[in-house]
Amino acid sequence: MKALLLRDLKLAIRAGGGFGLGLAFFLIVVVLVPFGVGPTTELLSAIAPGILWVAALLAALLSLDRIFALDYEDGALALLATSPLPLEALSLIKAVAHWITTGLPLCLAAPALGFLLQLTPQAYGMLIFSLLIGTPALSMIGTFGAALTVGLRRGGLLLSLLVLPLYVPTLIMGADAVRRAADGQDATTPLMLAGVITLGSLAILPFATAAALRVTLR
Amino acid sequence: MSLWEYANPKKFMEWTGPVLVWVAILAAICTVVGLVWGFFFTPDDFRQGSTVKIIYLHVPSALMAINAWLMMLVASLIWLVRRHHVSALAAKAAAPVGVTMTMIALVTGALWGAPIWGTYWEWDPRLTSFLILFLFYLGYMALWAAIEDPDTAADLTSILCIVGSIFAILSRYAAQFWAQGLHQGASLSLDKEENVADVFWIPLLVAMAGFVLLFLALVLLRTRTEVRLRRMKALQARARRA
Numbered sequence: 001m002k003a004l005l006l007r008d009l010k011l012a013i014r015a016g017g018g019f020g021l022g023l024a025f026f027l028i029v030v031v032l033v034p035f036g037v038g039p040t041t042e043l044l045s046a047i048a049p050g051i052l053w054v055a056a057l058l059a060a061l062l063s064l065d066r067i068f069a070l071d072y073e074d075g076a077l078a079l080l081a082t083s084p085l086p087l088e089a090l091s092l093i094k095a096v097a098h099w100i101t102t103g104l105p106l107c108l109a110a111p112a113l114g115f116l117l118q119l120t121p122q123a124y125g126m127l128i129f130s131l132l133i134g135t136p137a138l139s140m141i142g143t144f145g146a147a148l149t150v151g152l153r154r155g156g157l158l159l160s161l162l163v164l165p166l167y168v169p170t171l172i173m174g175a176d177a178v179r180r181a182a183d184g185q186d187a188t189t190p191l192m193l194a195g196v197i198t199l200g201s202l203a204i205l206p207f208a209t210a211a212a213l214r215v216t217l218r
Numbered sequence: 219m220s221l222w223e224y225a226n227p228k229k230f231m232e233w234t235g236p237v238l239v240w241v242a243i244l245a246a247i248c249t250v251v252g253l254v255w256g257f258f259f260t261p262d263d264f265r266q267g268s269t270v271k272i273i274y275l276h277v278p279s280a281l282m283a284i285n286a287w288l289m290m291l292v293a294s295l296i297w298l299v300r301r302h303h304v305s306a307l308a309a310k311a312a313a314p315v316g317v318t319m320t321m322i323a324l325v326t327g328a329l330w331g332a333p334i335w336g337t338y339w340e341w342d343p344r345l346t347s348f349l350i351l352f353l354f355y356l357g358y359m360a361l362w363a364a365i366e367d368p369d370t371a372a373d374l375t376s377i378l379c380i381v382g383s384i385f386a387i388l389s390r391y392a393a394q395f396w397a398q399g400l401h402q403g404a405s406l407s408l409d410k411e412e413n414v415a416d417v418f419w420i421p422l423l424v425a426m427a428g429f430v431l432l433f434l435a436l437v438l439l440r441t442r443t444e445v446r447l448r449r450m451k452a453l454q455a456r457a458r459r460a
Contacts, residue, residue, distance in 0.1 A: 144381065148374050152364050161360055162378065165353040166385045169392040176396060193395070197388065208381050215373040 103135030252425030286316030
């Protein structure tokens with residue numbers, strides 16, 4: 001399991017393009033928003049929590065189709081399926097690798113982008129914290145979507161259509177936590193509910209992902 | 219003789235043929251009677267005026283929008299467990315009907331909201347949940363359309379339907395947590411006092427029965443078409459090989 005995780009991480013970092021592309025996309029989306037809505041400080045700081053969360057979500061979406069596609073094309077996925085490691089564990093590791101290469105950098109970069117959007121100072125801690133709690137769910141849900149579309153030639157667009165509606169609950173809870181923190185309210189409830197979604201996804205979706213992979217590899 | 223024998227494609231085609239005719243006739247009668255009664259022979263509401271009559275389209279279509287997904291979920295589970303091809307095809311056939319019902323519920327809701335709430339759209343939990351349900355239908359249908367091998371498509375869409383159901387319910391409660399609504403609560407429950415008055419209630423019931431039957435008729439018809447399509451493809455494949 002560890003070897004597989006390390007392999008995926010190395011591939012993501014060294015095989016150019018994938019790693020960092022999500023971060024750059026995150027930056028660009030956030031930079032584009034003030035051009036669209038105007039540079040008013042009050043307006044920007046009011047919409048900052050939502051924009052940061054939506055941008056993080058889109059950036060996480062960007063690298064999803066690489067999770068299984070490369071392994072599927074060169075046959076590595078079929079080999080991995082015959083290994084003693086169950087496909088459920090493989091799905092979980094793939095999601096973890098995706099989170100480390102995409103979700104974690106997003107969490108760390110988010111405060112810097114918060115400056116650009118005039119995010120209220122007391123919300124920075126909650127921004128990182130809510131992203132840390134919420135993005136693993138995004139990676140796991142995305143891995144499931146990637147498993148559904150891995151055998152398809154034009155899976156990329158379909159993948160976003162399948163995955164984005166599934167992201168809604170996480171987005172609602174995550175952005176709400178940051179918004180409450182920005183308003184100086186208690187954000188425990190949405191944060192805990194975001195945790196529920198993450199833990200539930202990690203518990204259930206590896207099985208659904210593995211089932212989808214088995215169908216594709218049949 | 220077990221119930222499952224009726225799922226055999228040949229048996230299915232045999233018994234649905236005559237049943238479909240009667241379901242379609244009943245659906246037409248109930249829908250027409252319910253809608254005509256509702257539109258022309260009920261009094262105007264004392265506050266909402268004649269706009270209240272949208273209810274005869276809005277409520278039945280919303281009912282079927284949710285139940286269509288539920289039916290797809292049951293059909294998907296049957297496919298995954300018992301591998302009856304008709305079941306997978308019925309789930310596939312129900313999706314476009316369900317998405318149309320969702321569309322009707324959303325559009326009539328917007329038209330009703332404009333005079334009563336003063337807005338076509340409000341980010342109310344119920345409205346939002348329906349919009350998300352609409353997106354789920356689109357994704358489900360897109361996945362069916364994208365996969366060529368019919369068995370793979372049936373398997374993957376079934377898995378999506380199950381996971382989608384979980385997330386649809388999650389979204390519904392998340393949306394409730396996220397915004398306060400304009401939409402009224404349930405006013406048709408059987409066990410409460412404050413229901414819709416009988417003058418509106420009885421034609422509404424007829425219209426709802428009509429929409430249920432209409433859904434059944436459409437799904438049966440579409441499933442029969444899918445079975446025939448499948449047979450035709452098999453025949454073509456055989457002809458190519460010969």
